[in-house]
Amino acid sequence: MNITLKIWRQKNAKAKGQFVEYPLSDVSPEMSFLEMLDALNNKLVKEGTDPVAFDNDCREGICGMCSLYINGRAHGQETRTTTCELHMRVFKDGETISIEPWRSKAFPVVKDLIVDRNAFDKIIQAGGFISVNTGSASDSNSIPVSKAKADDAFDSASCIGCGACVATCKNSSAMLFVSAKVSQLANFPQGQVEAAKRAKNMVAKMDELGFGNCTNTGACEVECPKGISIKNIAKLNREYLSAKLSD
Amino acid sequence: MNKLNSKIPDGPLAEKWSKHKASIKLVNPANKKRLEIIVVGTGLAGASAAASLGELGYNVKVFCYQDTPRRAHSVAAQGGINAAKNYKNDGDSVYRLFYDMIKGGDYRAREANVYRAAEVSNNIIDQYTAQGVPFAREYGGLLDNRSFGGVQVSRTFYAKGQTGQQCLLGSYSALSRQINKGTCTMYSRRDLLDIVVVDGKARGIIARNLITGEIERHGAHAVVLATGGYGTIYYMSTLAVNSNASAAWKAHKKGALFANPSFIQIHPTCIPVLNDYQSKLTLMSESLRNDGRIWVPKEKGDKRLPNDIPEEERDYYLERRYPAFGNLVPRDVASRAAKERCDAGYGVGDTGLSVYLDFKDAIKKQGKEAIEAKYGNLFEMYEKIAGTNPYERPMRIYPAGHYTMGGLWVDYNLMTTVPGLYAIGEANFSDHGANRLGASSLMQTAGDGYFVIPYTIGDYLADEIRTPKISTDLPEFEASEKEVLSQIDKLMAINGTQPAKSFHKRLGKIMWDHAGMARNEEGLKEGIKLINELEKEFWTDLKITGTKDELNQEIEKAGRVADFFGIAKLICQDALNRKESCGAHFREESQTEGGEAKRDDENYSYVAAWEYIDENTAQKLHKEELTFDFVEVKVRSYK
Structure with a gap:
């Protein structure tokens, strides 16, 4: 050709x-x-x-x-x-x-075609983790997690952090990225301890770094190469709201 | 003088590690704050190590060449991670996992290291689960397992075909937490260009900022290399295209011995070469061999479509040759068997260089949905690349360069022969012998990072608590920086006609043809000759555009290729020295009548560790004799 x-x-x-x-x-x-x-x-x-x-x-x-x-x-x-x-x-x-x-x-x-996506790392650093030091974990099977929740967590966790969602969104919102991490961790009992703090800190960091707001156009979901669903965003909104209410 | 003191603790195998941990030196919390550690590479080993060392209170500086630590190539590991949990009640144990690895590695790994890797495996699964890594679960909510090649128990934990990604994101999240706390500082988009050695100890690195081109000096009390393997020596491999061997090579030139460089795993199930411009070979996870059956037509050169070839005209050659393990023989055995069939003229596809991996029977028995649940993303990936649907037509697969068991020589503490310089994960040589079993790479690399280096590095640093912050104004830093700059200038001054990538491609072809799945004396000697010729051509005809003070991917590539030449020759030299066949290293001169690898324990039961002298002198061989006190050394058989 x-x-x-x-x-x-x-x-x-x-x-x-x-x-x-x-x-x-x-x-x-x-x-x-x-x-x-x-x-x-x-x-x-x-x-x-x-x-x-x-x-x-x-x-x-x-x-x-x-x-x-x-x-x-x-x-x-x-x-x-x-x-x-x-x-x-x-x-x-x-x-x-x-x-x-x-x-x-x-x-x-x-x-040329290279951009700086460091902002994604900063969002994760603001709270995209479960605080567990090396060596302090208990036996994996001591906390059963339903298969449905584990599968759900996997789907959210399959985000590759490429930034297509941000590039596609007319507001340059990072909500799909943030919500995927928040929902993944919220699916596990061990992730719920910090769930409220996590949602608040990650969203605050996203705002601070100049990402826009989500207006629910769903464009991000269409372009996501890993098929991350906007259901994650609904879940983040719930987490965020309950975090704010408990303030 | 023997340079190789492996520092294996005395005592019974099962007690070595706990005794060692209890007896090595510690650094108190106040002193940890004053000590700096550099970690290079952010895969499972590097990210886990950096996070754990940060948690302990050390000041950690972390480097990677990608734009973010989350992209290190551990991300691409598919099938799973082993642990001796025995959740399946199928007779698994730490000893059995150890034994499988020793046998799988064809009795060329160190017993004590392998036992430790098996011992810490259970902690890794617990650690990742606690971090929120979504391993596959059964309906009862407990973790699921699957089987992998070379073993007879189910001990592999997995997250669909993306286990590496999920584990890496676990380690990355732990690292991110420490960056947030300020114990770890991240330097992404940096290439390591030299290790700085002061008074015989590793005291820092010289790095190139890939955005600005600036050459930076970074000092520390210890340096940990977690820079992966050198499989891209073949150009086309399952590795990321920017994966490289420069850190290991630079360490080697600064005095770190390089062990068993010729032990390179050729993975049996990869999507074959489909066009001449191809830049990489994509792996199809070994887990597929749980349900897929490998075959070729019984008739030579049979050009019919696979579905038109009736059952009785198919040769399921692994099941035929190895009835006990069938399609789940270890990787080296499966790769060689595929090569044997293709060389004999039974291969399929346009090039005749592939075999079928067929899911027809599994789909018939378990249903399409069950297969989709297990391997959906792999099937999707295959279809995108190869253009055919594996639910309907068998995959075509062929072996490709994948994993390097060889690497920097390390002692039991994972320290190289340069004091204060450590190598962890795939960058070291210690746990897989001459062949690595599936799903044990994630296990070893995370084990090194989370559960070994955080303890063992303290034994060295305890004697460094009086050493002040390392000044980067020391003459050794200056000399190193000068050398790095002069190398870049030299490369840019060639001003020839060919881009670096074209040299890499040609080097890869030489290595595949002469030091690939099967080697012989004549071929290896010819290989060295061709590498020397190509290297000469490189230094007279390389073309780099642009300048050195900017983002310049041509400089990055050229530097990496320049280092590959040295390592390529070392691979050939090591392969020439080792006249036996063992694991993935197959010397055609040493095989049984049935074409299986023939080991020579009497003469080669040692680790070959090579010392760099200078450009014009052959490397010097040091031998670490291997002793087996806890297993009986046998002929490896999967029949």
């Missing part, structure tokens, strides 16, 4: 960015999207041009490092797919593909 890439280039955080077009030929439909970008970069380096900087690591959809807004959609048009799992077979010969970084005040552009 032959394609044209329209890619956001930005030298660093302070520089002004712009779209640059690159024609690319001999693209195999079997290539993954990132392998296609590897091929472009291979060509650019040989020509002596700065290659396109993009984040990626595991290339199997689990580390959450890859991002990219492809043709106006986070991780491209396929549902429940990360950019590294996206394959060129879903694009057409002759197509022009636009590629942008995540756009959000809380995720500033670092270079």
Whole structure:
């Protein structure tokens, strides 16, 4: 296949960015999207041009490092797919593909397609854990947890922290991310001790870091590569409300 | 002088660890506050260690190359984590887990270390459960288990096919809590470029800030490397594309011996190479072999679609060759058997380099829903990459480079031969011998991080309480920084024509062909020759664009490839030295009539630890003899 890439280039955080077009030929439909970008970069380096900087690591959809807004959609048009799992077979010969970084005040552009998602770490540091020191745990089977709750917790816990939800939300809200962690931990008896504090601290940190409010459009759920449900947000709202009421 | 004092405590196997813990030195809480520790890498080992050391009151500085510690490649481990809980009442015990690992590792691991790994395994499950890791549960609300290769009990705890992710997020949450408390300071997007040694002791690191390009000096009283394995030496592997061996290699050059570098696990069930541009091979968890059956057509070159080949014309070769363990033989055995069938012309797919992993019988027996509940996400992943639906058509799989049992040599305290420099998790060599059993990687790496290093590091630091904060103005820091900068300048000055990645790809091919699943003397010698040639070409024709004072991924890649050459040669040298076959190391010259690996205990029952001399001198071999006082050394058989 032959394609044209329209890619956001930005030298660093302070520089002004712009779209640059690159024609690319001999693209195999079997290539993954990132392998296609590897091929472009291979060509650019040989020509002596700065290659396109993009984040990626595991290339199997689990580390959450890859991002990219492809043709106006986070991780491209396929549902429940990360950019590294996206394959060129879903694009057409002759197509022009636009590629942008995540756009959000809380995720500033670092270079080209790379953004700074450190804000997510800060939210987790504010309370996304159960306070248990190494060595102080009792036998796992001393606290039974219903299979339904454990499965629910797993579904919430499968968030990969990629930030597609924030990039997709018109308000740049991090509610899906925050709520997934809050609901995961609230499903366990040992997580309930700090549940109120956790919800309050994480939400406060999210607000402080410049993420917007949730207006329940549900766009985040549609674009989440791991299918995290907005039911988590309802659950967070309940946790948050009861925390506020008990203040 | 023998450099290798393994410091194995005396006494009965089952009492070694508790006695050792009770007798090593401690650091009191007031002194811990004055001591600094650097932890490099934030996978299960690094994040768990950093969090636990922070909880103890040490000042911990944590480094990773990713944008956040939550992305370390432990995240990709799929199938599970072993523990000797015996929740299934099937006769499991710490001793049995120990025994399985010793046997699985083909009697090339240290008894005392392996026993300790088995001993702390139960604590890990408790720790993660307390942290809210959603392990799979039964309807009664208690934890579920499944079986894995090479064993006859069910001791593997799991969270669907995302056990590594869930455990890593547990460790990451503990680390996050300590960052919030201020005991741990996080430095993400940093590449370690050198270890600083002062008066013979590890006192810090030189790192490159990947955003600004700035070279940074960081001092500490001890340095812990949790930097993973070197499986990306094959270019295409199951590892993350940025996983690299630079930290281990730099430590090696600074005096840390490197043990058993040729012990590399080739994982039997990966999605095969589908195109020439491919950058990685995706693993399909070993747990699939619980229900999937592996086969090839009985007829050579049979081009029919798999579903058109009738039952009697299929060769379920693992079940045929190894009736006792069937599809659940250990990884090295399964990988070699697949290679044997493909080399003999029975392989399937366009390239003939794959075999079928078939779920038809399991779906018929258990129903599609049951299979989906167990492996749903893996099936989805397979379909995305390979483009066919495994519920309807068998998966195609082939072995790929996966895990390195070899690594930095460490003593019982996990300290390398450089005082104050530790290696934990996959970065060390100690627990898996010549082959690692499934689901024991998460176990060892979390065990090292949570339950071993927090104790053993105190034994060293107790003598450091009078050492003031390490100044980064020391001449050793200056010299290290200078060396690092001159290497970057040298790389950039080549100004040739080929990007770093293309050299990596070619190096990977050389390694796969000459030091992959089967090795022989001639091939290994040829491999070394080819690596030398490629290295020369690298240093004359590498092309790096941009400058060093900015985010520059070409500099990152080039530095990593430069270090890979050294380790590639060391792998070949070690494989040449070890003329026996054992575990994953298969020397074609040493096999039984039936094509099984033939060990030579008389001559090779030792750990080969290599000492770096200089660029122009061959590395020096040091031997740590292995003794087996608590198990009987036998021929490993899964028939």
